[in-house]
Amino acid sequence: MRGVHLESLSTLNYRNLAPDTLSFPAGVTGVFGENGAGKTNLLEAAYLALTGLTDVTRLEQLVQAGEKEAYVRADLDSGGSLSIQEVGLGRGRRQLKVDGVRVRGGDLPRGSAVWIRPEDSELVFGPPAGRRAYLDALLSRLSARYAQQLARYERTVSQRNAALKSGEEWAMPVWDDTLVKLGTEIMLFRRRALTRLSELAAEANAALGSRKALVLALTESTTPATYARDLGGRRAEELARGSTVTGPHRDDLSLTLGGFPATEYASRGEGRTIALALRRAELELLAERFGEKPVLLIDDFSAELDPARRAYLLELAASVPQAIVTGTERAPGAARTFRAHAGRFTPEHAPQAELDTAADLTEAKNEANEVNA
Numbered sequence: 604m605r606g607v608h609l610e611s612l613s614t615l616n617y618r619n620l621a622p623d624t625l626s627f628p629a630g631v632t633g634v635f636g637e638n639g640a641g642k643t644n645l646l647e648a649a650y651l652a653l654t655g656l657t658d659v660t661r662l663e664q665l666v667q668a669g670e671k672e673a674y675v676r677a678d679l680d681s682g683g684s685l686s687i688q689e690v691g692l693g694r695g696r697r698q699l700k701v702d703g704v705r706v707r708g709g710d711l712p713r714g715s716a717v718w719i720r721p722e723d724s725e726l727v728f729g730p731p732a733g734r735r736a737y738l739d740a741l742l743s744r745l746s747a748r749y750a751q752q753l754a755r756y757e758r759t760v761s762q763r764n765a766a767l768k769s770g771e772e773w774a775m776p777v778w779d780d781t782l783v784k785l786g787t788e789i790m791l792f793r794r795r796a797l798t799r800l801s802e803l804a805a806e807a808n809a810a811l812g813s814r815k816a817l818v819l820a821l822t823e824s825t826t827p828a829t830y831a832r833d834l835g836g837r838r839a840e841e842l843a844r845g846s847t848v849t850g851p852h853r854d855d856l857s858l859t860l861g862g863f864p865a866t867e868y869a870s871r872g873e874g875r876t877i878a879l880a881l882r883r884a885e886l887e888l889l890a891e892r893f894g895e896k897p898v899l900l901i902d903d904f905s906a907e908l909d910p911a912r913r914a915y916l917l918e919l920a921a922s923v924p925q926a927i928v929t930g931t932e933r934a935p936g937a938a939r940t941f942r943a944h945a946g947r948f949t950p951e952h953a954p955q956a957e958l959d960t961a962a963d964l965t966e967a968k969n970e971a972n973e974v975n976a
């Protein structure tokens with residue numbers, strides 16, 4: 604299967620990164636350097652430029668200290684056509700452009716990158732909100748309709764909460780109606796997607812050497828058939844608390860390993876394996892949906908101390924058309940390696956074409972010197 608290709612990434616005033624344009628070959632690019640060099644920032648910038656995705660509550664942090672605005676640009680080849688994606692960042696503001704035309708977030712290619720990070724373990728051991736966010740982000744990328752209905756649902760929940768807080772019981776039937784319609788669609792979509800997601804995650808977990816079966820399931824606070832009734836039945840409680848207590852915004856993506864809930868029972872290593880399996884499943888689902896493999900961004904492979912998981916990460920990077928792998932040590936087998944230092948990235952081994960040009964230049968200079976002599 605072909606893949607999205609990030610040809611180059613340009614950044615300006617992005618966190619600690621020096622303004623630059625870096626080009627990336629097909630295959631694995633390794634980025635290595637000391638702690639704090641800017642390796643994670645580079646992957647974060649690449650992910651933002653490729654997908655438009657970032658934590659919108661932290662936009663200010665992305666702008667270099669002392670500057671007002673930041674900018675990232677990806678030149679990419681997706682499905683055989685070249686495009687330029689630009690993201691401008693200001694105070695609480697994000698502006699996206701594709702080929703010079705302003706677009707909304709959902710208009711960027713939604714399957715163009717997957718980012719694997721050491722802190723993914725939080726998906727397993729952290730609170731349900733993190734797992735819900737993983738699921739919602741993935742499903743929103745698989746379906747624009749899901750993204751739209753989820754945004755509407757979330758808006759409805761907050762407006763309904765405001766009405767509950769001000770004791771507007773009379774308005775509840777109207778809010779309930781909208782909530783049930785949107786919430787039911789979300790629940791049904793999640794249920795459908797979960798079958799394939801669970802299969803892919805279980806396969807990846809086994810491929811990582813785990814002998815315990817991984818099962819993904821939804822822990823739902825209500826069901827499509829009973830949602831309206833459940834809401835009605837908890838009216839007094841909702842008015843007392845001033846919040847909507849039932850619906851897909853309260854659901855969890857439960858992870859069961861060998862018959863036990865992973866969140867409470869898995870070891871740190873087993874949790875790390877599950878988190879990796881979830882990211883692998885994300886990669887495969889996006890590839891199935893869009894017909895091309897996303898660019899794979901792997902942050903800090905060297906933080907992975909378990910030899911089997913480390914080998915799996917490197918094999919995964921080598922198996923996709925393009926991957927960028929960071930670490931405090933060199934990623935073996937990389938087509939290009941950058942050394943990271945204080946926000947700058949220097950290619951270690953120039954690619955053959957550049958070496959040829961350099962050799963030609965030296966030869967030409969020598970010849971010129973000989974002629975002059």
Ligand SMILES: Nc1ncnc2c1ncn2[C@@H]1O[C@H](COP(=O)(O)OP(=O)(O)OP(=O)(O)O)[C@@H](O)[C@H]1O
Nearest residue numbers: 618619638639640641642643644664665666667668
């Ligand atoms: N808005 C900002 N302006 C300037 N510097 C920033 C900004 N945000 C983060 N930094 C700095 O960027 C530096 C690099 O962070 P980054 O996480 O990319 O390092 P890293 O190379 O991934 O390190 P590690 O190997 O420890 O993960 C940090 O020292 C941080 O203080």
